[in-house]
Amino acid sequence: VQKVRQLLGYDRLKRGHNKVKAAYQGLDPLYPYQWYINNTGQAGGKPGLDLNVQAAWNMGYTGKGVTVAIMDDGLDYLHPDLRDNYSPEASYDFSSNDPYPYPRYTFNWFNSHGTRCAGEVSSAADNGICGVGVAYNSNIAGIRMLDQPFMTDVIEAASMSYKPHLNDIYSASWGPTDDGKTVDGPRELTLRAIVNGVNKGRNGLGSIYVWASGDGGANDDCNCDGYAASMWTISVNSAINDGETALYDESCSSTLASTFSNGRGQRAGSGVATTDLYGQCTLRHSGTSAAAPEAAGVFALALEANRNLTWRDVQVRTSFENYLFCKEVMENWVLQIKRHARSPQKNDCVIQSKLNMLSLHQVKMASTWTTVPPRYRCEAGVIEQPFDIPSDGVLELTVDTTACDGKQNHVRYLEHVQAFITVASSRRGDLTINMTSPLGTESILLNKRPNDDDSTQGFRKWPFMTTHTWGEDPRGLWTLRVAFKGDVPQTGQILRWSLLLHGTQQAPYIDEILDSRNSKLAVSKKLEFAEG
Numbered sequence: 001v002q003k004v005r006q007l008l009g010y011d012r013l014k015r016g017h018n019k020v021k022a023a024y025q026g027l028d029p030l031y032p033y034q035w036y037i038n039n040t041g042q043a044g045g046k047p048g049l050d051l052n053v054q055a056a057w058n059m060g061y062t063g064k065g066v067t068v069a070i071m072d073d074g075l076d077y078l079h080p081d082l083r084d085n086y087s088p089e090a091s092y093d094f095s096s097n098d099p100y101p102y103p104r105y106t107f108n109w110f111n112s113h114g115t116r117c118a119g120e121v122s123s124a125a126d127n128g129i130c131g132v133g134v135a136y137n138s139n140i141a142g143i144r145m146l147d148q149p150f151m152t153d154v155i156e157a158a159s160m161s162y163k164p165h166l167n168d169i170y171s172a173s174w175g176p177t178d179d180g181k182t183v184d185g186p187r188e189l190t191l192r193a194i195v196n197g198v199n200k201g202r203n204g205l206g207s208i209y210v211w212a213s214g215d216g217g218a219n220d221d222c223n224c225d226g227y228a229a230s231m232w233t234i235s236v237n238s239a240i241n242d243g244e245t246a247l248y249d250e251s252c253s254s255t256l257a258s259t260f261s262n263g264r265g266q267r268a269g270s271g272v273a274t275t276d277l278y279g280q281c282t283l284r285h286s287g288t289s290a291a292a293p294e295a296a297g298v299f300a301l302a303l304e305a306n307r308n309l310t311w312r313d314v315q316v317r318t319s320f321e322n323y324l325f326c327k328e329v330m331e332n333w334v335l336q337i338k339r340h341a342r343s344p345q346k347n348d349c350v351i352q353s354k355l356n357m358l359s360l361h362q363v364k365m366a367s368t369w370t371t372v373p374p375r376y377r378c379e380a381g382v383i384e385q386p387f388d389i390p391s392d393g394v395l396e397l398t399v400d401t402t403a404c405d406g407k408q409n410h411v412r413y414l415e416h417v418q419a420f421i422t423v424a425s426s427r428r429g430d431l432t433i434n435m436t437s438p439l440g441t442e443s444i445l446l447n448k449r450p451n452d453d454d455s456t457q458g459f460r461k462w463p464f465m466t467t468h469t470w471g472e473d474p475r476g477l478w479t480l481r482v483a484f485k486g487d488v489p490q491t492g493q494i495l496r497w498s499l500l501l502h503g504t505q506q507a508p509y510i511d512e513i514l515d516s517r518n519s520k521l522a523v524s525k526k527l528e529f530a531e532g
Contacts, residue, residue: 067141103277173290213249242263389494438472
């Protein structure tokens with residue numbers, strides 16, 4: 001032996017091996033009950049009708065690097081299925097004014113809501129605890145702001161603007177009372193916080209606000225909820241596990257997306273399986289409260305695929321990936337004589353479940369998406385003189401607009417359309433308001449609300465909003481139809497109607513790849529080609 005030397009070990013890595021991400025193995029005990037993630041027909045569901053997240057996972061997208069903030073009654077950040085994804089630096093307790101958003105104890109577990117929502121998004125994978133989150137490698141933040149004697153504008157505003165450089169997505173499964181008679185929305189500070197968030201959050205890309213549309217059912221209308229009906233939020237309602245509309249869903253022209261809540265009836269295992277307080281699990285989460293976090297999880301997957309998506313990119317992509325599900329049939333968008341893509345509205349399960357959040361399509365589009373063109377705002381027209389609403393007929397008003405053609409702020413391709421309406425009536429709950437675009441799309445701005453007996457407040461410059469005309473050319477005649485639908489004759493007046501158009505001057509979708517002829521994107525591209 002001529003030479004002796006201690007040999008030290010060092011690393012050698014298989015090239016490319018570290019980029020291969022193992023697929024989810026399904027080792028979590030509640031996974032077989034998570035029909036919204038993998039619908040095999042359990043609890044009477046329709047096989048295959050789910051979020052399709054596993055296809056996105058298999059592409060390597062699990063929400064890594066994206067933070068979702070749950071604005072709610074607290075977050076059990078000690079839960080073994082959540083603690084590894086918990087982001088303390090992005091969390092805060094505005095109910096108690098401290099950095100620990102742990103839920104306040106109650107004997108009936110009343111403050112379990114936020115923890116359940118969080119589990120849908122960020123429950124860890126394959127750890128043998130509860131189920132798996134839609135974006136199981138995402139960071140989860142807790143913003144406790146619902147557990148105090150009353151809400152204040154300051155608390156809401158502070159919550160929606162908390163750490164916007166850390167929190168990418170804010171998920172809210174709450175709103176004004178779903179009693180079918182409340183008309184309420186964000187106050188001044190909160191509205192400023194939301195607008196500031198979409199303009200400056202995420203380092204200028206815009207915070208993404210996801211909102212549950214409400215559980216008031218057929219007797220309510222989420223256009224009376226100023227949070228869900230805001231053009232700066234993504235309003236989400238829910239379908240059940242066979243694709244039909246949940247009974248508690250509210251019809252609303254501002255709703256942009258639909259995910260899943262619970263199954264039909266009270267079948268065992270038909271609720272949303274997720275985390276619960278004190279390290280426990282549940283099979284009983286439900287309502288649009290469950291739907292919004294699912295959408296937030298899907299958006300987290302999309303943001304991982306493309307960190308440069310703006311808040312408008314997310315909304316435009318969501319709109320153009322609309323798919324219609326109703327019972328056993330995926331219906332095509334109806335092409336009318338004027339070659340316009342119309343969303344059918346006579347069938348509630350179609351109008352309310354306008355989009356199933358198919359994660360694979362979200363991720364595919366995100367990875368290749370080109371940022372949408374600049375957005376413009378056009379004041380299209382205003383009617384300020386009073387018009388009587390007939391007790392047994394329909395008041396019809398029209399605005400003929402060029403959509404600011406020839407001006408710097410002209411709009412050619414619609415995004416949001418707002419109708420600011422002031423109306424007085426002897427019974428607000430009997431009012432119905434429909435608006436029809438120049439290309440024939442009818443948006444139901446207000447349905448009858450039998451519980452609303454108001455005779456003094458009416459609506460005062462209330463911002464009704466529709467997403468049903470997304471991608472349309474707004475030039476031409478807009479028609480507003482107002483009527484009473486009730487057993488007793490009523491009186492009322494439209495005092496003001498102003499029409500605001502928001503959209504782009506260039507088509508935001510020309511270079512996008514089609515995944516299905518059933519999507520709104522496919523129809524919009526077909527129309528662009530036909531009209532060109």
